[in-house]
Amino acid sequence: MTSKSLRADAERNRRQVVAAAGEVFAERGLDAPLDEIARRAGVGNATLYRRFPTRCELVAAVFADTLREVVAAAEQSLVHPDPWTGFAEHLSFVCELQATNRALADLFIARLSGVPELERLRARAFRHLVEVIDRAKSHGALRQDFTHEDVALVLMANAGLVERMGDAAPTASRRHLSNLLHGLRATPPSAVAAPPTQRQVLRAMTTLAERHGCAS
């Protein structure tokens, strides 16, 4: 092999690992087994560890673009003519990302560190979020006692809901946020998302029981 084809080979391996990691993280969360990622990428464990010596470097390779999207979304929300809508839309955007991907559910609430690029993006996303909140408060649209820390509670609760509801009720996350926003707005909003059906909730509850080995 020439050194050029060696580089091409290495680059192809890298792309396969990142693609596989994206799938496995999405399905199983940020703590998914690295062995499974190597297996799905069709590379050996040694190759994976050579390219990404820490889990966090792999997380950064997979999710840096998503964090850039979050930053861009926050910038849009900041210039929305209605500060309440800007706030509600941005929180909905982040909760929706959490709902579609188990790794993203925890990416926003775990203080990942060790990779400067990832830290820089997270810090920027958080700084923008704070601005979105402060703008909605300063316009009297968001309850004055809502704090930056409250956002962490919303995202942790949403991550837990998404994990437990699974794919039984795809709208559950939207409904939960909608119920919360209803209570956060200084003046009540007009519309609330529809609740899930009984069948959807029972399906999620049965799946949870199966996970604990207690379903008949």
Place this chain on the structure above:
Amino acid sequence: MTSKSLRADAERNRRQVVAAAGEVFAERGLDAPLDEIARRAGVGNATLYRRFPTRCELVAAVFADTLREVVAAAEQSLVHPDPWTGFAEHLSFVCELQATNRALADLFIARLSGVPELERLRARAFRHLVEVIDRAKSHGALRQDFTHEDVALVLMANAGLVERMGDAAPTASRRHLSNLLHGLRATPPSAVAAPPTQRQVLRAMTTLAERHGCAS
């Protein structure tokens, strides 16, 4: 050994296993390893499996009394002079139980089956909860579009919040429910619980990053 002392021995073993299971489930959740329970009870795995052939039988032995407490609390809420307070207090009671015990966090939302006693108690607790909701709605205190399924969302979100927040912010669960109740009440309530501090939230987020092996 006489048959009497054999029985006393068996009974002591059983109590040790149930006590150990209570501790281990509380710390690690309903899917805690049974080996760890046997170890902490000071009995062999074979003894544990002889007494409790399924995990669910062990769960029933540990938590039947708690479910009875929930049923009793719901009965009290049903006769509270103010239907809104009855509803808010009962939901707070259940969320508080979830916050104090990782197993209880999931006990209420997993459809455990296989042990008739446990199923009977869960069905009764749920029936009462539905009555508490319907009473608050029929008095115009609770939003008319709040459904029985919404309760599952509240409890799943709370379970996830409790799990992620750990012991960093003991009041996080109360604040989250309080924000929700604020949005659920047909007429706005007067008081909302205080948010957690920044230090508390950062501690939880750092712990989550450590769990994923991404803390510096």
